[in-house]
Amino acid sequence: MSGARVLLADPPWKFGDALPGKGRGAAKHYPCMTVDELAHMPLPPIADDCLLMLWRVAAMQTEALAVMEAWGFELKSELVWRKLTKTGKQWFGMGRYVRAAHETCLLGVRGRVRVADRAVRSVFDAPVLEHSRKPNAIYGIAERLVPGGPYVELFARRAYPGWFQYGNELPTTHAQEASL
Secondary structure: OOOEEEEEEOOOEOOOOOOOOOOOOHHHOOOOEOHHHHHOOOOOOEEEEEEEEEEEOHHHHHHHHHHHHHOOOEEEEEEEEEEEOOOOOEOOOOOOOOOOOEEEEEEEEEOOOOOOOOOOOOEEEEEOOOOOOOOOHHHHHHHHHOOOOOEEEEOOOOOOOOEEEEOOOOOOOOOOOOOO
């Protein structure tokens, strides 16, 4: 086997609108990419049998599926992160139609992925920590589904033990590239 058996990605989705204020909207926090740029970006080495965990935004469901397909994966399921405040209350997020209290991570496969732990639930609760940061629980879920790795994260914002990570927001002391 060569390459990642789990690929985790939280793409910097480029929206077609601009939100008012200094901190609202992804583009005010980091460089964003179009769907076409995401679909055609080079990927690190991936195993023939690989699980993709792709975070998507509610307004770009079709686009997320297009990126998944362009990367060679087929949609199989999804995870839902129910966002909580630091005190454990339900998050009251932004939204144009409804207030977003959750985020969705699509699960896609390439080849045949044997899931090791069939007790993983499709919904998990975790607090919101900072803009766009995903909870550490997602790493544990990935490791329960496909133990042993190798694990690769694209668009990583912080180092996590046991994972190969690529991202322009990683600390410079973290080895961003590694051979699989």
